[in-house]
Amino acid sequence: MNSVLKVNHLSKSYGRMEAVDSLSLELAEHTIYGLLGRNGAGKTTLLNMITGGMFPDGGEVVVHGRPLHKGEVPTQVCYIREKNFYPNGARVRDVLQMASAFHPDWDSGLASRLLGTFKLNPRKKMRQLSRGMESMVGNIIGLASRAPLTIFDEPVLGLDVLMREKFYRTLLEDYTEHPRTILLSTHLIDEIATVVEQVFIMENGSILMSEEVEQIRERAYTVSGSSAVIASFVEGRRVIHSEGYGQVGVAVLYGVLSEQERSEAESRGLLIDGVPLQKFFAYLIEEGQGNE
Template structure:
């Protein structure tokens, strides 16, 4: 494995709050990551420090085996598209794209022009007069057309409708297939991006709680459904991260992949296995890590 980003014991403190708490992880070359977590979990802070737009309280970051801060060799190889990107008041989208063309050595102008058409972006409208979706499109176009070796998308598609978001996913994946690079995609729309991402990096309350391949993540839990007593017998001794009850029927999500023998045991007990989506798993793992109750009972009144 070739790591293009190495984060070691990274801590960022704001007064009495830790935005990042002794975080350590590596980011692999030519891989699409889902950098996932709740609002305020530390995603933007981590990406800002990696791209030298913020400073750590302690710990270290190395990108391409170098310190990124005030390092033009490193910074020109990274693109950070953030949801709150600011532009000069008199700037138009064509100005933002022209500036990006000068900064990023791998910039593809033809690709940028195709993306402008795809997103129907008005190039001569002042950026301050763009809709929320059009403003997001400016960042998405820069992020894809830059073809930077490392690209961070920090919720850049807020305001895009479902069709525009799908265009983003399709164009990113198609260009990644022809021009592999490292992409870190921060998103709340986990199930929408599930088919794009190859590795999952989940942060909660400033700490990394998951760092594994998407396939490993999907196999990391199972939901067993059936009569409550039979379900309870099967899950006894396992780590339960979510439970729902509806009358006498229970649905319980447990951590750990089920082998062939265990699946046969589920079938013999008359129970069913329900799929656990990536979003469900991450939400439930995050709740579990926070110590929230795993039991949720719904009563049926007749």
């Protein structure tokens, strides 16, 4: 596995607030990742440090095998910010042309095709665009850059469902033909759940969980039934969330559950079911806060 990005014990605080707290993660080549967290979890600070826009108080960022020194900007990286700084007096096609100068693998054919796909008028000025169309300009740049590491921060902000789907579909299509490492930072898991291979769940500046989405689907489950039976069942298991109403209760758990354990539990009257991902993450984040 070739490492495209490695982050070691990265920290950054604003005054007394720890925005990023000794965070480590690694991205392999040719993989799509998700960075999930609520607003204010520290995602944007982390991404700004990875791309050299801000400097960590401690720790290390290694991009394509090269440590990033203070003041340096990594090459072969395309970072599409949530809040872009494109000149608002420029036309869409000018912004695309300007962006192309910074990406050696730029595909201008793709850029102009995507203008059509996403129904963007290239003659419009940036200041005339809606928030969603603005996001799309960034997304076109991110896709057409074909950068070996492409990072999108909240790429579907302001977009309607149809356009969101179009974006993710296009991303998958282009990724299939031109594999590269893509990191999607968002607070909405459901939309990226089938698109990404692995997710990092971030809260309070740390990674709560780093796992393949498929694995989470396999390992996250709820048990419901009699409170007493649940209490004995969850013993020694990782409980993400639990609530009870007198005699009955429900618990969200995480871990491997063998067929035998499952049928045993069921024979004791427990009902075992899956958990929707978005719910699972919400519980996980809640749990993370409780542990502080």
